[in-house]
Amino acid sequence: MNAIAPTAEPRWKTALNMIMNPGEIVKNQMIKIPWPYSLTISGLSFMLFFLQTGLDLLRSGQATTGTVVLMAMLGLLYGTAGIALLAVMVWALSQAEQRGLDMEWAISTFALGYSATFVYALSGLIFSLAFGWKTAVAFGVTGLLWALRPTMFTIKQMSGDRVAFSIAMTTLCGAILLMGWALLGKFGG
Amino acid sequence: METRLGYAAGAGPDGVKIWPAYLCFIIFGILMPFSKPEFKFTTLLLSLIIAIAVGFMAVNILIMAFNSGNADLRQTDGGFAREAVGSGMLFMIPFTVLAILAMVVLGWNAIMPFASAAVTTAAATAGTEAMKKGAQGIKNVLIPTVAAMVVSTVWMLLVGILP
Numbered sequence: 097m098n099a100i101a102p103t104a105e106p107r108w109k110t111a112l113n114m115i116m117n118p119g120e121i122v123k124n125q126m127i128k129i130p131w132p133y134s135l136t137i138s139g140l141s142f143m144l145f146f147l148q149t150g151l152d153l154l155r156s157g158q159a160t161t162g163t164v165v166l167m168a169m170l171g172l173l174y175g176t177a178g179i180a181l182l183a184v185m186v187w188a189l190s191q192a193e194q195r196g197l198d199m200e201w202a203i204s205t206f207a208l209g210y211s212a213t214f215v216y217a218l219s220g221l222i223f224s225l226a227f228g229w230k231t232a233v234a235f236g237v238t239g240l241l242w243a244l245r246p247t248m249f250t251i252k253q254m255s256g257d258r259v260a261f262s263i264a265m266t267t268l269c270g271a272i273l274l275m276g277w278a279l280l281g282k283f284g285g
Numbered sequence: 286m287e288t289r290l291g292y293a294a295g296a297g298p299d300g301v302k303i304w305p306a307y308l309c310f311i312i313f314g315i316l317m318p319f320s321k322p323e324f325k326f327t328t329l330l331l332s333l334i335i336a337i338a339v340g341f342m343a344v345n346i347l348i349m350a351f352n353s354g355n356a357d358l359r360q361t362d363g364g365f366a367r368e369a370v371g372s373g374m375l376f377m378i379p380f381t382v383l384a385i386l387a388m389v390v391l392g393w394n395a396i397m398p399f400a401s402a403a404v405t406t407a408a409a410t411a412g413t414e415a416m417k418k419g420a421q422g423i424k425n426v427l428i429p430t431v432a433a434m435v436v437s438t439v440w441m442l443l444v445g446i447l448p
């Protein structure tokens with residue numbers, strides 16, 4: 097771990113600050129966030145996102161209640177194991193270990209970046225349940241896009257501020273997540 | 286090859302690359318008409334004009350905001366705002382590529398969320414770049430973010446009234 101200056105800031109506040117000021121959090125605050133906490137956030141984010149996808153399919157008659165539950169579980173798996181794998185892949189490609197950043201740091205920082213997705217997914221679920229709206233794309237995908245900024249800062253930190261590499265890897269991560277969601281959505285539906 | 290765009294020590298405004306940002310705006314401008322139920326050439330033309338105008342407005346509003354909010358820094362480094370905006374706006378690229386993928390591969394017709402997230406994220410990143418160059422205060426992130434949200438909302442409204 098190379099992070100510096102731990103403070104007494106509560107974890108939930110760090111998670112919210114990851115949306116507003118990811119650069120600062122990635123550089124200085126990640127030492128006090130354990131990876132299971134971060135993976136819980138990304139796991140819940142994707143679970144709610146996939147749940148909305150299932151609910152959208154249910155409303156259009158393309159899925160059953162069982163499928164909706166299955167999709168939510170797939171989302172949980174996607175947001176935990178999937179994000180952890182993605183983080184490890186980027187960590188290895190960016191040779192972050194040479195900069196003193198270990199795998200746990202990478203997983204934790206990567207996963208905490210999905211705080212924005214969580215906020216959007218939660219809001220989307222409320223609108224989905226209260227008004228019957230189709231929210232998977234409007235809220236879920238938007239939330240996923242908003243997570244790209246923390247992802248970029250994480251990759252920049254891991255790669256030693258290599259901008260072109262960060263842009264390429266952020267694009268790759270975004271593409272993997274979007275395509276994966278679309279594929280799993282088809283599978284679930 | 287390792288690239289450090291926008292980070293070269295002492296790089297003057299001449300070395301600033303704003304064109305990738307304009308290219309992203311142009312690509313979004315081209316994609317927008319394809320998200321409409323019926324493709325029209327006039328829509329494409331208008332969409333391109335709007336995208337270029339919005340891009341020009343976004344870049345210049347950001348440069349103006351950084352310059353006016355950091356007068357001291359401007360005295361010592363006149364090109365800092367342009368450099369920060371150039372570096373920050375590069376981060377529109379992932380969103381632009383994803384928008385193309387979403388439209389071409391996934392067949393989605395929702396391009397505006399990508400454009401909106403691109404502008405806002407790039408503006409906030411430009412703020413972070415400005416702070417790296419010595420700009421003081423979180424206002425350098427918050428003001429560009431709010432400005433970008435306004436710009437992308439205007440863009441969204443204009444795209445909505447296209448024929």
